[in-house]
Amino acid sequence: MPDTARRGLLIILSSPSGAGKSTLAKRLMNWDPTLSFSVSATTRDPRPGETDGIEYYFKTRAEFEAMVEAGEMLEHAEVFGNFYGTSKGPVERAMSEGRDTLFDVDWQGGQQIRNSSLGKDVVSIFILPPSIAALEQRLRSRAQDSDAVIRGRMEKSLAEISHWSEYDYVLVNDDLDAAEERLRTILTAERVRRDRQTWLTGFVRGLNKEFDDR
Ligand SMILES: Nc1ncnc2c1ncn2[C@@H]1O[C@H](COP(=O)(O)OP(=O)(O)OP(=O)(O)O)[C@@H](O)[C@H]1O
Ligand SMILES: Nc1nc2c(ncn2[C@@H]2O[C@H](COP(=O)(O)O)[C@@H](O)[C@H]2O)c(=O)[nH]1
Secondary structure, three states, X not given: OOXXXXXXXXXXXXXXXXXXXXXXXXXXXXXXXXXXXXXXXXXXXXXXXXXXXXXXXXXXXXXXHHHHHOOXXXXXXXXXXXXXXXXHHHHHHHHHOOOOEEEEOOHHHHHHHHOOOOXXXXXXXXXXXXXXXXXXXXXXXXXXXOHHHHHHHHHHHHHHHOOHHHOOEEEEOOOHHHHHHHHHHHHHHHHHHHHHHHHHHHHHHHXXXXXXXX
């Protein structure tokens, strides 16, 4: 096989709040521990059981703004009244090691990553709930947010859903096992495509060199 370094894929998961991104991301990470999860920074308060550096890096507004000012962020956005963002460093490191990175970001983050210099390595997946009633039921059964927060998130759900067509894939998270299986299939197919491209790039480079050396 030609010796061309393989680049990691950037796998973006977006959905309205409560459709199941974090649940599916955790399942994918269990299936393939070589995946790197992009831990975002946020100004939102930690939920019970959340640990700094695991689910998020919890920041004050001033700390978050300083990261943006320093040009550290690949993307950032205000979502439900708090700031969320992705640091460039860990993503670039994982990519250069050929490791695929999973992102749980809203549509604004998805757009910014797609439009960044890393955009050609993006595979974007939009996750839909089976119904709006199921979405609300999931937010309530998660039992992590106040009634007012859940109402606010439900009000924004259609605006988030309106961006579905910007994504490479759309999948309905009805049955969790079935949705995980569909995600695995997408990832496996996209990896085959990437590896084929990497191989071909090296092969054509070899042909050019052979031609030049004649
Ligand atoms: N297919 C499913 N069927 C039933 N419940 C589900 C399913 N997928 C996820 N859930 C549940 O729905 C709730 C919300 O899921 P999760 O926290 O993964 O959503 P999310 O999209 O990451 O939300 P947010 O955008 O707010 O972070 C959780 O309690 C989770 O266990
Ligand atoms: N643009 C970004 N959006 C992000 C990022 N990390 C998370 N999110 C999105 O925020 C909402 C709310 O998340 P929650 O943990 O408070 O429930 C959800 O839609 C996430 O996808 C990020 O780095 N950038």
